[in-house]
Amino acid sequence: MRLRVQDLALLSLLMGAVTTFAEAPDVELRLADEEAKLDLLNEKLAALDEELANLDTKQTTILGELHRFDIQIRVAGDELELLGLQLKRGYREIDENLKRIQALEASIAELKPYLEERAVSLYKLGRVGYLRMLLSVEQPSDLTRAYRYISRLAREDAKKMTRFLEDQTALKETKAALLRQTEQTLATRQKLEATTRTLASRRASRRTLLEEISSRREMAGTFVYELEQAREKLGELVNTLAAGETTELDTIHLPMRVFEGEIGWPVAGELEGRFGTQLHPRFQTVTVRNGIEIEASEGTIINAIYDGEVAYASWFQGYGKLLILRHPGNVHSLYGYLSDYNVKPGEWVRQGDPVAFVGDTGSLSGPCLYFEIRVEGAPVNPESWLDPSKKLAGSTAATEN
DSSP: OOOOHHHHHHHHHHHTOOOOOOOOTTHHHHHHHHHHHHHHHHHHHHHHHHHHHHHHTSOOOHHHHHHHHHHHHHHHHHHHHHHHHHHHHHHHHHHHHHHHHHHHHHHHHHHHHHHHHHHHHHHHHOTTHHHHHHHTOOOGGGHHHHHHHHHHHHHHHHHHHHHHHHHHHHHHHHHHHHHHHHHHHHHHHHHHHHHHHHHHHHHHHHHHHHHHHHHOHHHHHHHHHHHHHHHHHHHHHHHHHHHTOOSHHHHHSOOGGGGTTOBOBSSOOOEEEOSEEEEOTTTOOEEEESSEEEEOOTTOEEEOSSSEEEEEEEEETTTEEEEEEEETTTEEEEEEEEEEESSOTTOEEOTTOEEEEEBOTTOSSSSEEEEEEEETTEEEOGGGTBOTTOOBTTOSSOOOO
16 A cells, blocks of 8 residues: 555544644754753652652551652653653644655655656666767767767756655655554653543542541541651751751851741742641641641642752652752741752752742642741741742742731
8 A cells, every 4th residue: 555645644633743844943942941941850760660669568547648649740740741742742843744745745846857858868868869960960079079978968857857766765664664654653642641641630639538547537547647747757866957957057047036927928929827736627636747738729839938958859758849948047948849959959049039939849739839947956937037028039029928
């Protein structure tokens, strides 16, 4: 069965694959950036797969189950992003090859009449066509001119024939590549759709577990105990970080506590949970919250509340992706439930710098920011440190309450 470009084009259109991509002068930079993103996503997926494998060998707890769901959700989310980039690349390659096929067919169509005409002419002249043309010159004085003309004509014929044959070969190869790319892109799209369903399933399972915790007293009690253990471990982590820090920064920067009550907020949003003791409305169990929760959309940029150094940026059970900044004056700010980081441990950040993004890793109530301030290792009420007008960190304009 002969493969027609029209058939491939129709298939690509049905897949939604034919997209016009504007040729940008920085196309190489764009492709390099795309390659970097693909490499980064593959690295993240490998790390998550290893983390998930290690988690499966540990004792199962409610927080552990939530952690497992969060990792599975992150894996599915990163796979979606990776497949999306691969799909975009596939669409672009299909589009480029369709354009190349059209150009090759146009070139072949242009050469074919000329070569057919030359073939007929040479056939009529016989096997020694060019020589016969040369010998047909009547005047000896025209022999040199005729030789040059015939040589130029022969070179032109050979050049066009070579181009014609090369175009035909390239056309055949490009059609084969287009067919492969179309099949690969269709498979990638099917994987993307399957991964989308997997992501929805993981999120539904996580919601079901949270609903079960809220409806069953014994599970709620166990979960409260696990959260208390997680809070204690977080306190130990901050103390460990503080113990290993030097006082050099404290001597060259103003202590953060000088600006208590005037510090900008890390993100704009309504308070969803306040500092202090909390009473479960159904089971009357008492829990302690060492920070506040600020409602915000997933992916919202989180700003550093004050100059400082990134002391910690990793997963922490009970708090999801956690970021800890050390500030002058032995003060730490903690940012939990993140979707991702914008900084790495050891980096120095300025007040208002974007350091992370809002997520729901570890959160029990959807996307929000869990935020703590600790002074000399002890948690303090962040609201007493933050500007009451809810001015954002690094901003000069206050937002409305």
